[in-house]
Amino acid sequence: KQEVTQIPAALSVPEGENLVLNCSFTDSAIYNLQWFRQDPGKGLTSLLLIQSSQREQTSGRLNASLDKSSGRSTLYIAASQPGDSATYLCAASVAGGTSYGKLTFGQGTILTVHP
Amino acid sequence: GAVVSQHPSRVICKSGTSVKIECRSLDFQATTMFWYRQFPKQSLMLMATSNEGSKATYEQGVEKDKFLINHASLTLSTLTVTSAHPEDSSFYICSAREQGWYNYGYTFGSGTRLTVV
Numbered sequence: 019k020q021e022v023t024q025i026p027a028a029l030s031v032p033e034g035e036n037l038v039l040n041c042s043f044t045d046s047a048i049y050n051l052q053w054f055r056q057d058p059g060k061g062l063t064s065l066l067l068i069q070s071s072q073r074e075q076t077s078g079r080l081n082a083s084l085d086k087s088s089g090r091s092t093l094y095i096a097a098s099q100p101g102d103s104a105t106y107l108c109a110a111s112v113a114g115g116t117s118y119g120k121l122t123f124g125q126g127t128i129l130t131v132h133p
Numbered sequence: 134g135a136v137v138s139q140h141p142s143r144v145i146c147k148s149g150t151s152v153k154i155e156c157r158s159l160d161f162q163a164t165t166m167f168w169y170r171q172f173p174k175q176s177l178m179l180m181a182t183s184n185e186g187s188k189a190t191y192e193q194g195v196e197k198d199k200f201l202i203n204h205a206s207l208t209l210s211t212l213t214v215t216s217a218h219p220e221d222s223s224f225y226i227c228s229a230r231e232q233g234w235y236n237y238g239y240t241f242g243s244g245t246r247l248t249v250v
Binding site: 061120 | 139167182226236240243
């Protein structure tokens with residue numbers, strides 16, 4: 019059974035810092051890994067998706083990497099801003115078996131960027 | 134990009150009544166939709182997988198008679214919480230995937246906050 023773990027659980031940084039959020043998964047048989055942002059009381063906004071054959075994806079100040087062999091993904095946020103404050107979730111899609119295509123979520127990292 | 138609309142965003146109902154939550158894919162056809170439940174300060178828990186035109190597949194421990202799921206068209210799935218009780222109060226989120234989801238991933242609705250009083 020796929021298990022996804024995110025470290026740290028919470029992170030508080032001053033504005034302007036570069037930061038890294040970590041995500042690890044136990045089963046490397048995935049189709050892709052997706053990073054989401056969730057604001058309080060809201061749904062999920064997709065940030066980046068990395069296919070299993072890819073190593074990284076970039077969007078603006080965000081860069082996500084994937085190392086399937088070690089079961090790890092990182093989300094790098096450059097020059098953090100107060101507006102980046104949210105919960106960040108990673109999710110791995112299961113390849114094959116009865117759980118085909120289902121997403122397994124990590125517990126999330128609560129990010130606070132203070133001015 | 135793909136958009137999933139979820140309604141209502143908030144609902145308060147009395148104990149014993151039923152509540153229906155709608156999830157619509159606005160600009161794509163979603164052969165598969167998923168329903169999640171999220172408790173405060175916790176991650177998303179998958180409740181069921183809904184395939185258009187067939188019965189939903191429920192995760193272990195989820196009562197299918199309490200959480201009725203209908204996916205009658207390629208753009209609409211509904212979750213009905215029957216005979217709701219205070220312990221059903223939670224945040225419910227749907228997601229949908231389109232063809233080529235390997236490349237595009239999943240799109241989520243904005244969630245529904247259900248409060249049962």
